[in-house]
Amino acid sequence: MSNSSPRPHDHFDAIVIGSGPGGEGAAMGLSKAGKQVAVIEREAAVGGGCTHWGTIPSKALRHTVSRIIEFNQNPIYTQHTKSLHSTFAQILSHADSVIGKQTRMRQAFMTAINAHCSTATPSLSMPIP
C-alpha cells in the first residue's frame, strides 16, 4: 500500500496526470494490468471535477433542496410538524460533507490499487472554478 508522493528515483510504468474519472479509470486499468502507477493531481485532493466542482456538488445540492421541498409539500409530514427551513450555508455544509466522503472513497481506491498519489498541498492548490 502506498499513496505517498512519488520521489525522484521511483520507477513507474505509467504516470497518469489528473485524478478525475478519466485518470482514476486509467490508473485502475493500468494497475489491473500489473503496472506500477503514479497519479499527479494539481489540486489538493483526488477526484477531479466530478467530485469537487461538477457531478457530486451539483447533485448533493439538488438532492438536499428537493428533499426539503418534498418534506414541506407532503401533508404526511406537514400536518404533524412545522415546515423545514435550511439556510444556504447549511445546505452548502451538507454538500461539503458529501464531497468529503467521496474524496476519501476516491483516495481509498488509489490506495487499494497501490498508486502513488501526488496532490498539491492545500496552500498551493488552484482555486476551484
Ligand SMILES: Cc1cc2nc3c(=O)[nH]c(=O)nc-3n(C[C@H](O)[C@H](O)[C@H](O)COP(=O)(O)OP(=O)(O)OC[C@H]3O[C@@H](n4cnc5c(N)ncnc54)[C@H](O)[C@@H]3O)c2cc1C
Ligand atoms: C456542474 C457539473 C455537473 C456535472 N454533472 C454530471 C453528471 O451528473 N453526470 C456525469 O456523468 N457527468 C457530469 N459532469 C461532467 C463530469 O464532471 C466530467 O465529465 C468528468 O469530471 C470528466 O472527468 P475527467 O477525468 O475527464 O476530467 P476532470 O474531472 O476535470 O479531471 C481532470 C483532473 O486533472 C487535473 N489536472 C488537469 N491538468 C493537470 C496538470 N497539468 N497537472 C496535474 N493535474 C491536472 C485537474 O485538477 C482535475 O482533477 C458534470 C460537470 C459539471 C461541471
